Amino acid sequence: LHMHTAYLKLLHSLCAAASPLLSPLTTLRRYSARRRGGSGGGISSSRMNALAATSRNFKQAAKLLGLDSKLEKSLLIPFREIKVECTIPKDDGTLASYVGFRVQHDNARGPMKGGIRYHHEVDPDEVNALAQLMTWKTAVANIPYGGAKGGIGCSPGDLSISELERLTRVFTQKIHDLIGIHTDVPAPDMGTNAQTMAWILDEYSKFHGYSPAVVTGKPVDLGGSLGRDAATGRGVLFATEALLAEHGKGIAGQRFVIQGFGNVGSWAAQLITEAGGKVIAISDVTGAVKNSNGIDIAKLMKHSAENRGIKGFDGGDAVDPTSLLTEECDVLIPAALGGVINKDNADAIKAKYIIEAANHPTDPEADEILAKKGVLILPDILANSGGVTVSYFEWVQNIQGFMWDEEKVNRELKTYMTRAFRDTKEMCRSHHCDLRMGAFTLGVNRVARATVLRGWEA
Numbered sequence: 001l002h003m004h005t006a007y008l009k010l011l012h013s014l015c016a017a018a019s020p021l022l023s024p025l026t027t028l029r030r031y032s033a034r035r036r037g038g039s040g041g042g043i044s045s046s047r048m049n050a051l052a053a054t055s056r057n058f059k060q061a062a063k064l065l066g067l068d069s070k071l072e073k074s075l076l077i078p079f080r081e082i083k084v085e086c087t088i089p090k091d092d093g094t095l096a097s098y099v100g101f102r103v104q105h106d107n108a109r110g111p112m113k114g115g116i117r118y119h120h121e122v123d124p125d126e127v128n129a130l131a132q133l134m135t136w137k138t139a140v141a142n143i144p145y146g147g148a149k150g151g152i153g154c155s156p157g158d159l160s161i162s163e164l165e166r167l168t169r170v171f172t173q174k175i176h177d178l179i180g181i182h183t184d185v186p187a188p189d190m191g192t193n194a195q196t197m198a199w200i201l202d203e204y205s206k207f208h209g210y211s212p213a214v215v216t217g218k219p220v221d222l223g224g225s226l227g228r229d230a231a232t233g234r235g236v237l238f239a240t241e242a243l244l245a246e247h248g249k250g251i252a253g254q255r256f257v258i259q260g261f262g263n264v265g266s267w268a269a270q271l272i273t274e275a276g277g278k279v280i281a282i283s284d285v286t287g288a289v290k291n292s293n294g295i296d297i298a299k300l301m302k303h304s305a306e307n308r309g310i311k312g313f314d315g316g317d318a319v320d321p322t323s324l325l326t327e328e329c330d331v332l333i334p335a336a337l338g339g340v341i342n343k344d345n346a347d348a349i350k351a352k353y354i355i356e357a358a359n360h361p362t363d364p365e366a367d368e369i370l371a372k373k374g375v376l377i378l379p380d381i382l383a384n385s386g387g388v389t390v391s392y393f394e395w396v397q398n399i400q401g402f403m404w405d406e407e408k409v410n411r412e413l414k415t416y417m418t419r420a421f422r423d424t425k426e427m428c429r430s431h432h433c434d435l436r437m438g439a440f441t442l443g444v445n446r447v448a449r450a451t452v453l454r455g456w457e458a
Contacts, residue, residue, distance in 0.1 A: 051129040053364050058132070061440035064431045067448055074456060075447060078128060079112070079146075080104040084174035086152065088166040100171045102150035104184055105131040108450040110144035111182050113216075113388060115189025116196070118164075122151035133359065134388070136443030137381040141420050143392040146447075148184050150175075156191040165199050172203035179204070181213045181399070187391050188217040198222055213398035216391035225394035227409035228387075233267025235386015236357045237275065238414045240331065242421035243353060243378050252276030257329040257351065259283050260336030261310055264357050264384065266301060268333060273297045280329060283321040284310050284336075290327065291316030325349060334361035341366045349375065356380035371434060379436040381443060382420055389416050 055076070062072045082102040090096050101124055104112045114134040127149045134147030152171055156164060179186060188197055197215040201222060204214050212223035220226060227234070237251070244250055254277050258265050261284040269279050278294040286309030289295065296315050303313045311318075325332065325345055332351035334340050338360040341349065346366035354370070354377045356362060362370070362377060370377060390413055397403050404412075427445075428438035 051125050053360060054129045054133055056364060057436065057440045058136070058444060060437060061444040064433065064437065064441050065445055065448065067444075071448060071451065071456065075106065075444070075451065076132070078103050078105045078131060079107055080178070081124075081128070082150075082175060082178060083124075084171065086167055086170040086174065088163065088170055090163055091160050098152050098154045098167060100150070100152045100174065101127050102148065102175055102178070102184070103127050103131040104146075104148045104178075106135040106146040106447060106451075107183075108447055108454060108456075109139060109146055111146065111180075112148035112184040113138055113145035113391065114148035114150065114187065116186045116192055116200075117149075117151035117189035118154050118156040118191030118196075119151060120153060120155040122153045127151060130359065133381060135447060136440060137385050138388060139443035139446040140381050140424065140439050141385040141389050141392075141416055142423070142446070143389060143416070145185075145388070145392065148186075149189075150186065151189070151191075164196070168196055168199040169203045172200045176204050176207050179214065180208070181211055181395075185213070185391075185395060186215050187388075193217075194219045194224060197224075213395050216394045218394070223394070223398050223403075225390055225397055225409060226404070226406040227413070228390050228394060229263070230267045230271070231390035231409075231413065232264045232357070232384055232387035234271055234410060234413060235389065235417050236264065236268045236333065236335075236355060236383055237271045238386070238417035239378055239383045239421060240272075240333075240353075240355050241275075242418050243355070243376065244331075246421075246425070250276070254278070254330040255280050255328075256331045256333060257281045257324060257327045258333045258335055259324055259340065259361075260334065260358065261300075261304060262336070264387075265333070265335035266297075266304070268335060268357060269295075269297045270301070277331075281316075281319065281324055281327045282310060283324045286311035288319045288321040288324050289313050289316040290319045290324075331355060334358045337361070339363055341370075343369065346370050347373075349373075351375065354378070356383045359384070367436065377434070377436060379439045382424055382435070382439045385420065386413055386417060389413055 084100045085097055086100050087095055087097045101122060114131055131147045131149035134149060138145035138147060194217055197218045200215050201218060205211050217228060218224035241251055251272060256272055256277050256279045258269050258279060261282055269282060273279055279297060280292055280294060281290040282295060289310055299315050300310060300313055304310050326348040328350045331353045333355045335357035337358060341362040343365035346369035354375060356379055359380050390409060393409055393412060424435060424438045424442050427442045428435060431441055
């Protein structure tokens with residue numbers, strides 16, 4: 001570490017004009033502080049909980065399945081961890097350095113798959129947990145992928161479009177021989193979008209020839225799939241339908257509360273309303289709104305687009321965003337951040353069903369409290385797998401060179417989501433466990449079987 005720090009100090013002096021916020025030394029200090037648990041931008045409790053909960057859920061599933069301890073350890077260790085330095089010229093002529101990560105967790109069932117996020121606190125431990133989660137998620141959805149995740153430690157809002165493009169291209173140059181159509185297929189995540197994928201595709205193609213299947217979540221004009229934008233939200237709808245049908249209910253007439261009005265939350269709200277559900281409360285980073293008679297989602301979407309948030313919407317009463325999770329409703333959909341349902345608020349939750357549209361919104365302690373109350377939770381690795389499922393459809397279309405219409409995409413998505421729920425319920429019955437552990441045992445079992453069949457001890 002001392003040698004590495006000395007090297008970075010030398011590099012820092014060479015790039016003296018670069019912003020100190022973005023220097024590699026600052027990045028290393030942040031990383032070291034996080035590893036120590038120091039105050040210098042330390043890991044938030046929700047991130048630590050995401051890492052701890054993923055490992056905890058995996059170990060519980062492995063115990064239920066009776067996995068060999070050596071196999072269990074092998075499944076937990078990532079296949080490859082990549083860390084690269086990306087130095088780019090900024091628009092003002094100075095140089096800035098950023099650290100990029102890619103964790104490739106497992107490839108027993110197929111190419112590794114997972115998002116690339118641009119965020120000022122891309123944490124290696126969190127990326128590791130999310131890569132592992134993708135392995136189990138793709139297995140639950142029964143699509144032929146393993147898990148991966150990556151990102152660059154930067155603040156995308158502080159960079160111009162041309163700076164973001166240069167950064168994306170340099171990152172792609174550093175990892176192009178470690179990703180690929182049948183190796184590792186990136187996708188958008190926090191702080192990245194279809195344009196980011198277009199840049200990766202173009203840069204990768206300079207080395208390997210035109211390869212649209214190397215990334216998913218692309219613009220439709222470059223081989224992106226119809227229906228991809230709505231896929232995660234639509235998957236949430238199909239998963240909710242499957243859960244409610246199990247209890248003799250449908251979407252129509254149910255009261256929904258949705259935390260988060262980004263891509264997933266807004267699409268889920270729109271599709272639930274179209275299916276006859278009543279969305280009575282919604283929040284985003286700017287505020288929260290409630291209307292017991294049902295919120296006009298089309299009107300709210302228009303307001304949100306024009307005002308960069310739902311604050312000030314006149315189609316309901318403004319409420320405290322922190323109280324949203326405890327509103328009286330039938331179905332609660334956390335579709336924003338992780339760790340929002342915890343031991344402090346779990347007992348006050350009045351919903352009968354929780355659909356985890358966000359990654360890890362429920363802490364393990366909250367899980368236990370809610371289970372005692374009889375609240376049914378549809379876990380994230382099943383509920384929000386619609387996005388990666390349609391990414392798989394996009395990959396398939398690119399490889400075939402034959403594109404589907406949106407109706408087929410949505411029809412196939414419903415088939416996959418419904419089947420994943422049915423398979424999860426079967427594991428619940430076999431192992432006498434809840435839906436979360438049913439999904440984890442399903443995913444871990446599929447990966448373990450593939451690993452053993454391929455000859456993991458050889």
